[in-house]
Amino acid sequence: MRTAGGSEELLKRIGGAIAAARKRAGLTQSVVANAVGVEIQTISRLETGTISPTVHRLSQFAELFDCPIGSLFGEHRAAAGEDARSLSLLIADLPREDRRVILRIVSDAASLARAKDERQYREAAIERRELLEATGGDKGKKRRAKRL
The missing domain is CATH 1.20.5 (Single alpha-helices involved in coiled-coils or other helix-helix interfaces)
Incomplete structure (x- = not known):
């Protein structure tokens, strides 16, 4: 689903948030594509903002990435506990x-x-x-x- 005008910026922000959440979750585009039943190219196009995700797809991503659906809109301010969890995951494997x-x-x-x-x-x-x-x-x- 393509959009025009100011929507392009929104799609890029959402796509960037999806990519960031996927990476925080430690998942590849291939794993995500298989988990939600789409082609890897679809994940790539979603992450670059070329196509728009449906609400259902955003819900699938939120569940898969274990994050609030609102965070996939690119401007989510996580609660302190969520931030602490994110930091914990980032440094867990370090000495x-x-x-x-x-x-x-x-x-x-x-x-x-x-x-x-x-x-x-x-x-x-x-x-x-x-x-x-x-x-x-x-x-x-x-x-x-x-x-x-």
Whole structure:
């Protein structure tokens, strides 16, 4: 099933998500084709966005790849548990020391992300306070503070 216009971008995103999910599941196009009863070329065309998958086919892929069907639309935000499971699968076959190094890297990256969020929150609070001061919106607070 071919589409025109802006649908091409959507099909490429869906196809890319299907390919990524297949690879995360450790499956080849051939294995997937056999599992869902289609030619390997069909899997290739689905993954490149040349043809559009049916809802039934997406459901088959989600079950086969053990992922939420929504993730096959290319913009899925997995729950933390799903993310942890994905990370676990990615590093499961690595030596213990390598897994520990990767976990330290992930921990450091998470700390940096939290610090960035906190910094952005503080900057926004400062901007709000400065705006209030500039517009005179906090005069009552200053008077109350002086009385205390």
